[in-house]
Amino acid sequence: MSFTITQDGLSKLVSEWLAQGKRVAGPSRVKHDCILYVPLQLSDQLLLEDFIRPANSLKEFLFPKHERLFGYRINGNGVELFEHEPTKTEQLLIAVRPCDAAALPILDHVFNWDCADEFYNRRRQLTTVVTLACLAHDDACFCTSVGLSPCAERGSDVMLLKLDRGKYEVRCCTEKGRSLMEGRLEPSEQVASNPLGPEKRFDSAEVREFVKNNFASAFWQSEGLTCLGCGSCAYTCPTCHCFDIIDEGNANEGARVRMWDSCQFSTFTQHASGHNPRENQPSRQRQRISHKFDIYPEKFGEILCTGCGNCTRNCPVGIGALSVLTEIGHGEHL
Amino acid sequence: MNEAGQFEPKIVAYVCNWCTYLGADLAGTTRLEYPPNVRIIRLPCTGRIDFNLIVKAFEIGADAVLVSGCHPGDCHYTAGNYHARRRWILFRELLEALGFEMERIHFTWISAAEGRKWQQVVTEITEQTRKLGPYRSLYTNTGNGSLPIPQAAPAVDQPAGSEESLRQRCRQLLADGTVKVVIGYGTRGPVCVTKPEDVGRLVWNNQCSSNLTTYLKRKEARKLGRAAIVVKVCDERALVVLEKESQLDRKDLHVIGMACNGMGQPKCATCDVRVPRFADEVIGEVAPGFNLASAALRGGAALEALLAKPPTERMAYWSREFERCVKCYACRQVCPLCYCERCIVDKNRPTVIDPSPTVKGNFAWHITRAFHLAGRCIGCDECTRACPAGIDLRLLNLSLAKAAEEHFGYRAGINRDVEPLIGTYSLQDKENFIR
Numbered sequence: 088m089s090f091t092i093t094q095d096g097l098s099k100l101v102s103e104w105l106a107q108g109k110r111v112a113g114p115s116r117v118k119h120d121c122i123l124y125v126p127l128q129l130s131d132q133l134l135l136e137d138f139i140r141p142a143n144s145l146k147e148f149l150f151p152k153h154e155r156l157f158g159y160r161i162n163g164n165g166v167e168l169f170e171h172e173p174t175k176t177e178q179l180l181i182a183v184r185p186c187d188a189a190a191l192p193i194l195d196h197v198f199n200w201d202c203a204d205e206f207y208n209r210r211r212q213l214t215t216v217v218t219l220a221c222l223a224h225d226d227a228c229f230c231t232s233v234g235l236s237p238c239a240e241r242g243s244d245v246m247l248l249k250l251d252r253g254k255y256e257v258r259c260c261t262e263k264g265r266s267l268m269e270g271r272l273e274p275s276e277q278v279a280s281n282p283l284g285p286e287k288r289f290d291s292a293e294v295r296e297f298v299k300n301n302f303a304s305a306f307w308q309s310e311g312l313t314c315l316g317c318g319s320c321a322y323t324c325p326t327c328h329c330f331d332i333i334d335e336g337n338a339n340e341g342a343r344v345r346m347w348d349s350c351q352f353s354t355f356t357q358h359a360s361g362h363n364p365r366e367n368q369p370s371r372q373r374q375r376i377s378h379k380f381d382i383y384p385e386k387f388g389e390i391l392c393t394g395c396g397n398c399t400r401n402c403p404v405g406i407g408a409l410s411v412l413t414e415i416g417h418g419e420h421l
Numbered sequence: 422m423n424e425a426g427q428f429e430p431k432i433v434a435y436v437c438n439w440c441t442y443l444g445a446d447l448a449g450t451t452r453l454e455y456p457p458n459v460r461i462i463r464l465p466c467t468g469r470i471d472f473n474l475i476v477k478a479f480e481i482g483a484d485a486v487l488v489s490g491c492h493p494g495d496c497h498y499t500a501g502n503y504h505a506r507r508r509w510i511l512f513r514e515l516l517e518a519l520g521f522e523m524e525r526i527h528f529t530w531i532s533a534a535e536g537r538k539w540q541q542v543v544t545e546i547t548e549q550t551r552k553l554g555p556y557r558s559l560y561t562n563t564g565n566g567s568l569p570i571p572q573a574a575p576a577v578d579q580p581a582g583s584e585e586s587l588r589q590r591c592r593q594l595l596a597d598g599t600v601k602v603v604i605g606y607g608t609r610g611p612v613c614v615t616k617p618e619d620v621g622r623l624v625w626n627n628q629c630s631s632n633l634t635t636y637l638k639r640k641e642a643r644k645l646g647r648a649a650i651v652v653k654v655c656d657e658r659a660l661v662v663l664e665k666e667s668q669l670d671r672k673d674l675h676v677i678g679m680a681c682n683g684m685g686q687p688k689c690a691t692c693d694v695r696v697p698r699f700a701d702e703v704i705g706e707v708a709p710g711f712n713l714a715s716a717a718l719r720g721g722a723a724l725e726a727l728l729a730k731p732p733t734e735r736m737a738y739w740s741r742e743f744e745r746c747v748k749c750y751a752c753r754q755v756c757p758l759c760y761c762e763r764c765i766v767d768k769n770r771p772t773v774i775d776p777s778p779t780v781k782g783n784f785a786w787h788i789t790r791a792f793h794l795a796g797r798c799i800g801c802d803e804c805t806r807a808c809p810a811g812i813d814l815r816l817l818n819l820s821l822a823k824a825a826e827e828h829f830g831y832r833a834g835i836n837r838d839v840e841p842l843i844g845t846y847s848l849q850d851k852e853n854f855i856r
Contacts, residue, residue, distance in 0.1 A: 117745065117811065118567075118811045119570045120811060121810070121811025123745065123810065123811075125745075142809050142810070142811070143809065143810070147747075152747050152748075152778045153777050153778050153779050153782075311641065312613050312641050312642065312645075313610060313611045313613060313636070313642075315635065315751075315754040315755055316754050317749050317750050317751035317753070317754035317755070317807065318747075318748075318749035318750060318751070319749040319751040319807065319809045321749070322747045322748075322749040322809070323747075323749075323809050333769075333772075333776065335775070335777060337481075346776070346777055346778060347747065347748075347778070349749070352750070352767075354763075354767050367640065367641055368639070368641050369641065401751075401809040402610070403631070403751055403754075403755045403803070403806065403807035404610040404611050404631065404755075405607075405611075406609075406610065410609060
């Protein structure tokens with residue numbers, strides 16, 4: 088015994104939310120060769136099947152690439168400040184991949200650690216996550232190596248699993264999910280079987296052990312050699328959350344904004360003096376892996392990676408976390 | 422808007438200190454009346470007017486921009502205005518491809534004695550802009566037209582035996598100490614091979630589309646010592662440009678050219694050379710009867726379709742594209758010709774280019790990136806391949822390459838004996854856009 092929803096039922100859900108002026112985002116084909124999570128204007132822009140996963144991540148709907156924190160105006164000798172109200176619009180994130188949904192509870196830690204981030208938290212409260220279990224995976228996927236799976240429910244309010252003929256089994260994971268789906272479900276005899284994930288590629292405990300004890304290893308030198316230092320891995324990663332804060336405006340008025348930053352940029356750690364503690368690309372590569380598999384776990388008790396494989400797929404020179412991790416896992420560093 | 426509620430255009434005039442500024446001054450001292458709509462900004466020379474200033478003027482509310490300097494031959498720095506003229510020929514084409522309204526962008530030569538010409542020009546531009554109305558289409562995303570999908574050439578197998586010859590040759594080069602490292606293609610991506618016994622990591626197949634010459638700018642790779650680099654003919658063009666710009670000494674480099682049957686990319690559909698010409702050695706031969714594309718095809722259908730659209734639609738197209746840009750700078754990092762130690766966008770004392778990933782900031786960045794490659798881009802399309810947001814950056818590069826070819830008969834990286842396009846000038850450069 089299970090509950091199901093049809094594809095039409097999902098479209099109707101999207102249309103209703105849009106008609107109410109709420110925000111809906113999901114995978115959409117923005118171009119012939121490019122599928123991204125984008126805000127939807129129409130329900131038929133939603134793409135449910137026949138692709139592995141969007142090239143970007145879900146984080147930008149909770150932690151936007153550019154966000155105003157407050158405004159300022161200089162008048163006379165004083166400075167006037169203007170609060171920037173956090174959003175009040177509810178949003179539905181639909182047909183999300185489990186590796187994106189799982190990133191949200193991970194991000195919650197960091198945005199509520201030394202201070203509670205009002206902007207992030209407000210968005211999070213107003214967000215409902217409807218996840219669609221993966222049916223396919225590619226060589227870059229490795230969710231099973233970081234303790235997740237193609238139908239992991241972590242971070243999801245609702246989990247959809249494909250049945251036949253445009254039907255999905257619905258598993259409500261939270262109260263929010265149940266109220267979203269209320270009155271939309273039909274009971275059914277069909278039960279979806281849990282999809283198979285990619286084979287386990289490495290042991291995350293081993294990776295942690297390695298990065299903890301091999302800070303100065305020559306392994307990093309050879310791994311980071313071909314890295315070109317762009318931020319495509321960090322910016323498409325569902326869990327990377329570094330940001331920079333700058334003032335935008337003119338001499339009289341402006342706004343303080345926060346925008347994404349990446350540890351792979353050479354200017355990321357550069358001091359005002361010109362000194363750069365991470366002076367070459369291998370040390371920046373090492374930082375990214377260490378942060379994900381050692382530093383973050385030490386602080387918050389879990390890995391900062393959901394195995395989505397975006398870093399590998401988007402890397403222009405084919406590096407990405409996976410290849411580094413598998414090499415560590417295979418003992419190729421020795 | 423004036424007191425009567427009518428539209429009053431704002432015009433920003435970037436003028437040179439020595440001629441036009443004095444011309445405007447003369448207009449004032451001789452009591453010549455002209456509309457007060459013009460805001461004059463004095464700069465040393467038209468050659469020093471950064472193209473970003475034009476864009477910036479529009480961003481902060483200008484309805485038209487005027488650039489004005491000394492007549493040809495009159496430059497107080499000998500040739501600043503000639504350099505400006507050449508750059509503007511190309512810059513106008515970029516702005517056009519981006520969908521700026523070109524009737525709002527003016528260029529004149531006004532000497533210190535031409536107070537009356539200043540009066541005339543300002544009056545005319547003000548009236549013309551008044552008729553055009555406020556500049557509303559800047560960075561607006563109206564419409565939803567798309568462009569044809571770029572046609573890729575079919576992926577063809579690479580010459581048989583090339584891979585083995587490449588490995589053998591590299592083993593030799595490493596063993597006899599000719600080079601310390603081979604920068605080549607591996608199964609997953611680029612590899613740096615430093616030991617003769619590791620040459621098995623090198624591959625040569627129809628997946629080798631990336632341009633490895635970008636590693637020549639990387640400190641980490643340079644530290645390894647004298648390098649051998651594997652290039653296709655399209656990559657080789659970058660070496661020609663880099664050498665011309667004094668960025669590399671060919672003596673420090675061993676270039677292994679690979680005869681290439683095409684990598685199944687859009688750039689391969691318009692490739693008109695298949696065998697490297699300046700490499701130290703060439704491995705393999707191209708398949709007989711392989712068709713080379715004609716020059717007419719070079720821009721491709723997508724560029725033609727873009728340029729055929731009206732400006733507002735072009736602007737809408739790029740606004741939509743740039744909306745997705747996250748500023749990961751993959752386009753910059755993969756580019757073999759973006760070699761600045763510190764990119765202008767990373768300069769923050771003061772900020773020159775808006776670093777924010779907003780549509781405005783993204784326009785600022787992509788205009789800068791594209792124009793810094795004017796007359797230099799070799800069309801390897803690495804920027805487009807690397808973009809995680811699927812932005813067709815090649816169209817901007819192509820529009821500039823097309824302009825360079827049409828106006829100057831110049832193609833970057835083709836001829837080792839021709840001087841770079843930007844940084845040089847000719848007295849014959851055309852000035853039909855200058856009044």
